[in-house]
Amino acid sequence: MSTVKTIPSWQALTQHDVFPEANHDEVARMNVLTHLNYHLSARVLPGVKQSYEQRVKPAFVKAHGREPESRHEIRQAMQQDSYFQFWSALRRNTMEMRHQAGRAMVLRQIDRIVSKVDALNQDAATLQLDDSIPVPDNIRDVDIHCQPGCYYTEYFANDVTVAASYDAGLFVTTAGLLGALSDGGGKAIANWLAQEHPGFKPRKILDIGCTIGHNIVPLAQAFPDAEVIAVDVARPSLRYAHARAKALGVNNITFVQANAEHLPQFANESFDLITTAMFWHETSHQAMPAILRTIERLLKPGGLTLHLEQPQYQGMGLYEQFIRDWDTYFNNEPYWGPMHDLDLKQMLADAGFQVDELFDVGVVSKVDEAIFGKREAGESGEDYGRAPVWNAFGLWKK
Ligand SMILES: C[S@@+](CC[C@H](N)C(=O)[O-])C[C@H]1O[C@@H](n2cnc3c(N)ncnc32)[C@H](O)[C@@H]1O
Structure with a gap:
């Protein structure tokens, strides 16, 4: 018998000791976003290329008498294309929703996570924090990939919200490809x-x-x-x-x-x-x-x-x-x-x-x-992951 191996559930992530715990709805939210991401890259994204080849590039050539000469020219032309706008807006939204979902999950249990982190870190010579080291100016004010607070922001003593949220959310963007x-x-x-x-x-x-x-x-x-x-x-x-x-x-x-x-x-x-x-x-x-x-x-x-x-x-x-x-x-x-x-x-x-x-x-x-999962001898199915x-x-x- 063959089993189709496809995107695993978010629950397949290793639930290590400081990993946020998720309730039923939070797992469902993570899985919907993961599948939406996968759908966008596997099934919708190829249509962006078709739009370029069949509509946007020919129109560009007609207007300029030549093909685009840089990725920037392609971007400027594609930004007017409704199919690109549709894919791009959805992709951006999956990112924002991943952060909101991860953050909400973490914030409702942050005291518990912080006390576990504190217990594991207590008096450890292998953790060397130094208040005098600032986040460099050139990266300080950027919420990279729409991540609220980036990797740096802390709102209270021993805050780890951004880190726990990153741990929980990365799976959504990579659709499990990075492993458990x-x-x-x-x-x-x-x-x-x-x-x-x-x-x-x-x-x-x-x-x-x-x-x-x-x-x-x-x-x-x-x-x-x-x-x-x-x-x-x-x-x-x-x-x-x-x-x-x-x-x-x-x-x-x-x-x-x-x-x-x-x-x-x-x-x-x-x-x-x-x-x-x-x-x-x-x-x-x-x-x-x-x-x-x-x-x-x-x-x-x-x-x-x-x-x-x-x-x-x-x-x-x-x-x-x-x-x-x-x-x-x-x-x-x-x-x-x-x-x-x-x-x-x-x-x-x-x-x-x-x-x-x-x-x-x-x-x-x-x-x-x-x-x-393990693939048995002779087993077929999607090659995903x-x-x-x-x-x-x-x-x-x-
Ligand atoms: C994308 S993350 C790297 C991912 C990480 N290597 C991993 O394996 O998951 C980029 C990291 O680089 C750090 N970073 C950026 N500039 C830095 C610098 N000048 N010195 C030290 N860390 C820096 C950021 O704080 C952030 O945590």
């Missing part, structure tokens, strides 16, 4: 290292912009003898990250409140592996040169720096650039487009790296059987 712990990217890095570089055993690992630690936890588990440092500027996220890691039984990560542009507390050439996961497009591109210089300074010769990130626009078709750039203009991701336009090789060279061996790879996450591939770039320091 929303850690598919980190698992993919760990798998890639195990397969491609089995002899590489980093003793000291730094993760920059860790947020709530989704992707550094799998690396810390893959290298249990390593000392792992995870930095971020967002206090509520770090509090939650630390408690979440403890709740998952991971004790080799120290979470540090720090601005990655500087990190004076760490010695030159002291890390074997420095990672980021979906970080660069959410920090300001203006901060990127200083952060890359920090990475170059901290990485040991022979060490690896590896970055999970959406692909750069260079060399990509204009329509694909336009559709990927949706987040810049309609999802409050102001750094997305400028970051994906950068010449990474040049940026890394400017930071002092020898870049001849800069590589781009697809890192593959194993199927998370905890959420998608079977083997997500994440883009990564990196280099070994000479």
Whole structure:
């Protein structure tokens, strides 16, 4: 008998000790939004391309005597198209509704979550918060991807609302593809290292912009003898990250409140592996040169720096650039487009790296059987969630 494996329920997420508890209606709300997101990307989005090819591009060519020459020209033309407007408005709304649903769920139980987080964090040397580190000006006032309060805002002592809400809501936008712990990217890095570089055993690992630690936890588990440092500027996220890691039984990560542009507390050439996961497009591109210089300074010769990130626009078709750039203009991701336009090789060279061996790879996450179930021999069904591939770039320091 064959079973169709499709989007799992939001309830399949691992209910770790600080994860928000959901009642019946909250689960239903998360599932409706998840399915709406999936429907929009799988069934409605292809129609946006058809609108472009069949209506918008021909009209543009007629008016200008040439095809669009940049993603910006495509966007300006598509903004007038009713099918694009329909898809775009719904997509934007699923994002706003995800945050409202997650936040409402968290806020009604915030005292309970905070007391659990506090108990797990009490007197821990592995959580190092520092009031004197401000959120940098260039990212402070941006509620990134429409997330109220971004990752930073706190309204009362030991607040973790934004972090718990992010933990609960990410599933909705990714339709479960990140797995039961929303850690598919980190698992993919760990798998890639195990397969491609089995002899590489980093003793000291730094993760920059860790947020709530989704992707550094799998690396810390893959290298249990390593000392792992995870930095971020967002206090509520770090509090939650630390408690979440403890709740998952991971004790080799120290979470540090720090601005990655500087990190004076760490010695030159002291890390074997420095990672980021979906970080660069959410920090300001203006901060990127200083952060890359920090990475170059901290990485040991022979060490690896590896970055999970959406692909750069260079060399990509204009329509694909336009559709990927949706987040810049309609999802409050102001750094997305400028970051994906950068010449990474040049940026890394400017930071002092020898870049001849800069590589781009697809890192593959194993199927998370905890959420998608096991596929029996001969079993057919949708391939949804079977083997997500994440883009990564990196280099070994000479
Ligand atoms: C998209 S999130 C990264 C996701 C995370 N790596 C994960 O695995 O889930 C971006 C994070 O970068 C942090 N960030 C942005 N600029 C930073 C900086 N200059 N120094 C440290 N953290 C920064 C933000 O606070 C936010 O938590």
